Amino acid sequence: MKKEKISEFTTHRLSIYLRCLTTLEEEGVETVSSKTLAERFSLNSAQIRKDLACFGQFGVRGLGYPVSELRRRISDILGLGTMHRVCVVGGGNLGMALAEYGGFLQHGFFRCRHLRQLPRKIGRRSRNGVPIYALASLAEVAGSEGIEMAMVAVPAKAAAAVCEAVFDAGIRAVLNFAPVRLQARPGTKIHSTDLSISLEGLSYFLANNPQAGS
Amino acid sequence: MKKEKISEFTTHRLSIYLRCLTTLEEEGVETVSSKTLAERFSLNSAQIRKDLACFGQFGVRGLGYPVSELRRRISDILGLGTMHRVCVVGGGNLGMALAEYGGFLQHGFFRCRHLRQLPRKIGRRSRNGVPIYALASLAEVAGSEGIEMAMVAVPAKAAAAVCEAVFDAGIRAVLNFAPVRLQARPGTKIHSTDLSISLEGLSYFLANNPQAGS
Numbered sequence: 001m002k003k004e005k006i007s008e009f010t011t012h013r014l015s016i017y018l019r020c021l022t023t024l025e026e027e028g029v030e031t032v033s034s035k036t037l038a039e040r041f042s043l044n045s046a047q048i049r050k051d052l053a054c055f056g057q058f059g060v061r062g063l064g065y066p067v068s069e070l071r072r073r074i075s076d077i078l079g080l081g082t083m084h085r086v087c088v089v090g091g092g093n094l095g096m097a098l099a100e101y102g103g104f105l106q107h108g109f110f111r112c113r114h115l116r117q118l119p120r121k122i123g124r125r126s127r128n129g130v131p132i133y134a135l136a137s138l139a140e141v142a143g144s145e146g147i148e149m150a151m152v153a154v155p156a157k158a159a160a161a162v163c164e165a166v167f168d169a170g171i172r173a174v175l176n177f178a179p180v181r182l183q184a185r186p187g188t189k190i191h192s193t194d195l196s197i198s199l200e201g202l203s204y205f206l207a208n209n210p211q212a213g214s
Numbered sequence: 215m216k217k218e219k220i221s222e223f224t225t226h227r228l229s230i231y232l233r234c235l236t237t238l239e240e241e242g243v244e245t246v247s248s249k250t251l252a253e254r255f256s257l258n259s260a261q262i263r264k265d266l267a268c269f270g271q272f273g274v275r276g277l278g279y280p281v282s283e284l285r286r287r288i289s290d291i292l293g294l295g296t297m298h299r300v301c302v303v304g305g306g307n308l309g310m311a312l313a314e315y316g317g318f319l320q321h322g323f324f325r326c327r328h329l330r331q332l333p334r335k336i337g338r339r340s341r342n343g344v345p346i347y348a349l350a351s352l353a354e355v356a357g358s359e360g361i362e363m364a365m366v367a368v369p370a371k372a373a374a375a376v377c378e379a380v381f382d383a384g385i386r387a388v389l390n391f392a393p394v395r396l397q398a399r400p401g402t403k404i405h406s407t408d409l410s411i412s413l414e415g416l417s418y419f420l421a422n423n424p425q426a427g428s
Binding site: 094180187189191209 | 220222225226228229230232233234237255256257291292293294296298300306307308310311312362363386387388389393394395397401403405407408409410411412413414415416417418419420421422423425
């Protein structure tokens with residue numbers, strides 16, 4: 001197992017396999033071949049075999065992969081066995097949505113603590129019970145609660161300073177939603193999710209693929 | 215200009231260059247070299263030159279790229295000159311955040327119409343005035359309003375059916391937030407933004423990069 005060599009693209013694909021396997025497990029499917037997995041979920045079967053071969057012997061020739069075992073194994077590789085505590089920084093609509101987004105909890109790996117700058121909400125809780133703190137207490141709360149990841153959903157102009165505050169608080173993993181590029185420090189990681197970039201990709205598609213006459 | 219040959223990775227990078235150039239323009243910078251652009255925003259200067267060379271002659275050797283002109287040009291390439299109308303399908307917190315997210319409007323290319331299934335809100339408007347419709351009227355509203363893109367933020371189990379309804383309504387570009395893989399039809403495009411996948415990538419980073427002793 002060459003853990004060090006796994007690229008972000010590979011971990012991204014492992015996450016996708018995990019979702020597909022979870023679906024199959026819920027349907028009661030016990031084994032699946034790379035070919036069936038690929039056809040069912042629009043994946044590349046050669047890529048699946050290559051990705052999974054990195055992590056040792058999974059499949060049985062002619063039978064395919066054992067669904068539940070493979071799902072557990074990928075979950076372990078991604079470090080999802082431990083509960084990572086995540087906080088949200090940013091109290092706008094997106095920050096509130098992230099703090100309350102049920103989708104994450106289904107994957108069972110984090111608890112959300114919401115840090116909001118607007119004074120009128122500090123000391124209260126969000127609708128689903130996430131406590132709201134002042135940004136000034138980030139380091140203190142991160143230390144006492146063992147927070148390891150931060151989702152940063154603040155305006156572009158504030159993002160760099162907030163990111164520095166997050167690192168100063170000892171949080172080493174950041175998911176950034178602001179439409180700016182942020183600098184990671186050594187030993188830290190930033191993933192950026194800029195929704196506008198996805199929309200611009202779709203805009204490019206529409207501009208270059210005019211509707212067929214109908 | 216070989217429009218057909220541009221990959222999603224390239225359009226993604228063009229979107230990033232666009233943000234960097236907008237920042238520089240706001241700062242009053244008139245020209246920038248690929249080297250400075252790369253250093254300032256943690257990009258790859260050779261990649262910048264290669265990407266921009268696809269679209270004709272931009273830079274002046276020794277002087278660099280004219281910031282405003284390059285920004286406009288990339289904006290045109292991405293089809294951002296025309297205002298694409300976007301709707302949101304899904305009335306949960308994420309859907310509401312997307313319908314009200316100011317970040318998109320700064321890029322000036324869409325207007326948001328919010329289609330919500332919860333009956334108690336239908337016929338009303340969101341806090342920032344986005345009208346809320348029943349999903350059943352999607353095709354009618356999409357036709358009358360000229361909606362070209364849909365952001366789908368519904369639970370995983372509902373996403374495939376909603377996506378079919380979106381395509382049936384003549385909308386050809388989908389940004390999917392549900393943690394499932396959806397099938398595009400010929401002539402349509404789906405971008406998926408699964409926030410859990412980003413968090414899992416960070417989880418993998420934390421699992422494989424233990425904190426240095428401090």
